[in-house]
Structures are given as C-alpha cells and as structure tokens.
Amino acid sequence: MIRALPLCLAGCLLASSAWADLELTFPGPATETFSEVEPFASYKLPVGPYADGFVQTLVAEGQQITRAWRIAIDVGTSLLVMDNLRQQLEASGFELLYECTTEICGGFDFRFTTDVLPEPVMHVDLGDFRYLAAQRLGGAVPEYISLFVSRGSDTAFVQMILVGSPEATSVTAQSGEADEQLPPVVPNVVAGSVIEALLRDGHAVLDDLQFETGSSALGEGAFQSLSDLSEYLKANPEFRIALVGHTDAEGSLQGNVSLSRKRAQSVAVRLVKKFDIPSKQIEAEGVGYLAPRANNLTETGRTQNRRVEVIITSTQE
Template sequence: MRSCFVAVATLVFSLSLSLGAVAQPQPPDHPLVGRFAGAEVVAAKDTDFDALTVPLGPAYRDENKVMRFKASEEVEGKVTWRLYRVPKGKSVLQVYRNHERALKQRGFEPLFSCTGNRGCGFFFRQTLKLGALREYAGVSNEESYRFLAARAAHDKGQTYVLLAVYEHSFDLIRDLYGRTLVDLRVVDVAPLKDEITTVAKPTGKGGKEATAPVTEPLPFTSQDLATSIAKEGRAAVNQIYFETDSAVIKPESRPALEAIAQLLRDNPGLKVLLVGHTDNRGGLQYNMDLSNRRATAVRDALVKHYGIAPARLGAAGVGFLAPVATNTTPEGRAKNRRVELVEWPPDVK
C-alpha cells in the first residue's frame, strides 16, 4: 500500500510541475495536426528517432497474459507527443470529431478507430499507455473514450497520427479532474541517421592504425535510375544484398535503398513495381517464392524506414525466368541476382 501511495504521490508531483508550466511558452504543435481551440499542453516530448506501435485492431490479453493488439504496425522516425488539456465544457465527442475532421481535411486516411472498452477492447488503454498518466489515466467513462489511428502520404514521406480523447477522473489532480484530455502522438517516418563513429585501433608493429572498412560507392545515382526508367521502362539494382536463401536484407544494402528512396522523392508521380530476380540455383518454384519475398522485403523497407507511400510500390518475383547473364559462372549469377524497378502506370492498381 505504501509503495502504491508513493507512486501516486510521485505522479501527482510530476504532473503538478507540468501543469505549473502551462503559463510558460507552449511547445509548438505538429504542423500537420494542430490543437483544439484553447487547449493547453500539460506534457510534451519530442524524439529525433524512435519506434511507435500503431494499433490497427482492438487489444486483448493472450494465453501468456501479455497485452497485445489484434493487429498493429510498427513505424520509425521522428516522434512528437503532446498531452493537451481542453477548456472546460468541451465533451470527448466534440473534441474528437473536430480532430477527425481536421485530419481528413489535411489528407489523412483513417487506419483504425474505436470507442470505449467494447470497441477497443478491455486492455486497450493499458496497452496503448495513454499519455503521461499511463495506467492512472482515470478515464471516467470507459465506454466514451475515443481513439483514431490515421496516416497521410506527402512529398516528404509519410506521417502517422495516434489520437486518443478521454475525460480525466483522477481526483487527486484537481487541474485535470473532469477535463477532456487529448493524447496526440505523431510519427514522421524517416530513416535512421548514421551517427556511429569508428575509432581506429593500433595493429601490428609500429602501432600503425587500422581503418574501418569503407562501403563501396554505388555505380549509379538516383538520377541514373530515373534516366534508365525513362529510356527503358526499368532500372536494375544489383547492390541490394540478402542473407543466403533468405529475404533478410543485409546492412550493406543501405546505399542502394537510399538511392531508390531518393528517386521516388524526386519524382513524386512515379510508381514502380519492384521485381525480384534470382540465379538458377534451386528449383523454379523455390526461386519464384524467394524472389517474391525479397521484392516484398525491399518494398517494406522503403515504406517503413524511408517513408515511401505503400500505394507507390508493388512487389513481384520471377525467379530465374529473365536472366541477363549466364548462370554457369559466379560473375553471371551475381548479375542475375537483382531487383529491378519497373515503371508502373499511375492509373493501374
């Protein structure tokens, strides 16, 4: 009981500090989302790069008593979190509908929405960990809180929004008691910046320093890919590497993925079909499946780590049905193992 009291007291103290800071300059809103008129930020956090789980279905507790969402997607990028306190007299539904309409007007498409425990699942609030209040969120009416997950594609990539609106009833925090709160999480999908530095270590006699291995430069640029597609309708990329007999992309593939992503950013009207090709080691059906899984892995990487809209990418595999070199030599097989970017008409789904 004492530990519970300490936890609650700590929570009250930390939130009092947040609430006391309301008079200070307010943290900026996310430019694509904004806030309800008159709402004040009571807690905020910005992270340059992090992962966020986007609920795509109700929550439940599995056979191991672990709380999960029935469906979800994990996205990575810059995360903006705000907890807003709405002016008195504004209902959960009123605030939610305003945000819902504003998001739609700004190009967001809904991915999942739910209301209360019946629609969201009894464990939804705990699994989502609503704002700074977490399990002490104190939703006064467990059937009235509302949640929306939405996504927008734009020229800089993709943005995901997680919106939760609820009434607070934890009466130890008087400044929040009975007020409608908005828990808003926004992820601007972006790749992780390379911030690792390698310190050379002395090796051999004389204390000579060994330098870190350097990634070979790509033999092409994103502009070269664009030129190839414009002239031939396709562009071949041999510099995406996979684990043997696997669709797991190796880290050294990053420069090629970045070039493809840059191509798509520079040409916002371009759609491409990613076509996987293999050598002829193994059976036809095996290689058809492997090439399809590899093309799908490339598509997923471009969506998840580089913010490319899924609607602009397709994936297919043709195994070893379209070689560009002989499969009787290692050099020829290496040329045949590739991913091609095939121009995809914008009006074709």
C-alpha cells in the first residue's frame, strides 16, 4: 500500500524553467533499455521507507520522463554508482528529499510497492539496491526526480523518473566511454524450460506445482520445474533467487498475502531439504492478489493467478 501526501504541481504549463537540461554521465558504457515520455502524469514519489504497510509519497503531476539504462561496469558497487549520480544531481541544483539502501528502504516490500520497470529493462537485486528522491526548485515549476540503482555481476542498472513542466527539463545521458551494446547472454539450457524463461526474462512461473486447496502444503509430486531449478542453482552457486507466492482475489488481502508467503516458503523448504540447495541462495515472500497475470472474474483467470514465481535477485556471492 502506498500512502500519498498530495502535492499538486500547479502551473505545470507555465513558461519554461530557468534550469538547464539535466545531463548525466555514467561510469561506463551505457545502453538505454527503456525511454518513455508522458505529457501529463501523476507520479507517487516515494519519500520514506516501507513501514506499517505503506510507503509515504508525494504526488508529483506534470510531464513524466521515465528512462532506464544498463551500464557495463567491472568494478564498483551500487553505492559508488549512486554517489556519482547524486553528485551530478546536486551540481544541477537538485536537493535531496530521501535516500535509502535495501534494508532501510524496506527491501522486498519497498521494491514491490513502488514504480519499478520490469525485467529485463530494469533489474533490481533484492539484496542490493539503492533509492534516491530529490527536488529542484527555483524555476517556473518544481521538478522531482527518483533514481533506482542496482547491480548485477558486471552490470549496473539505473532507472530514472523525472516529473516537471513539458517546457522544462529534458535529459541527456552519456557514457564515460562510447556507448556499446552488451552481448546477450546465451545460456546452455533446454528450450522451453523454466531456466530458459528465468534467464531470458528474469522471472518464471513454476507452473507444475500443486498445492492442496486452501493450503500452503506443497504436493509430493516430482515437479520438473524444481528439479531443473535445483540443478541450475547447484551449478551456479553465485545465483540468488526469490520465490514469490501469488493468489487469486477471493478473500481478504491479509489472508491471501499470508497464504501466498507460506506457499513460497513451502517451495523454498522443498528445495533445501529434498534438493540440498543452500538456504542462503533462496528467499521467499508473498504478495497475495496484488500482481495478477489474468482476469480474476473468471475461473480460468483465477487458476492462472494462483502460482509461485521465481525471480533472480543476485548473481554475486
């Protein structure tokens, strides 16, 4: 749940801002993975951590620029990437509103109750991400910006959302070196398997799992998805995953979140006890009916929504 404090950017169609365009320079070759401009949008800008079931936000209204980049970076941490970008924002006149790291932000709950682009255009390591919100005042219209930064093994991921006047700031991003396209990962896995989907999209549904009706108890079947997943995790001990439980929309949110979390935990226990996967490679959470993949008004849709997904959270020790 996101609790918003209303902040209407009145006069968003006034004369252009006195501020110059925002220029960002990344610490390595950058590939833009997403770019979208909405002429008028309402963005709930997080300005506090996830706590007591909600994230405190400010509602910024105006033109919204959403962009994401993947940056080739051999050394450095998410902290170094964020520090570099923060300094550039401050040099451009932005003032910090809120900044947090993974645990302080609220971890899983913060990431999944804020606006984050999906894999593969934006990857968020649930064990290593950083968030920043800032404002720039003094022009005809205030401007608000948020940054998400996370790391892969040799790649940094950055998401930026900027809200302000249509006549105000545009964003220019450049690499420390000439931009280059990163070569795609071509995994040696079986076509159509859960691992192929996981490495291609960053997440995959474990479609063959079966639970007793209304129960978190995982059936005793020989589930191919878990066999494939365990083999890959054993061969790649640097991989970390999250199991995320989902339900249909019948019943209360609180009850469904609890059930979905317990089902994800049941899958984690099976991987640890039956397949000998180290528990440090797995985390389990549940989001109830908050992320449906089909219409809850039909039985077919409700069946599709009752699922456990696996997502990659890290490829680092």
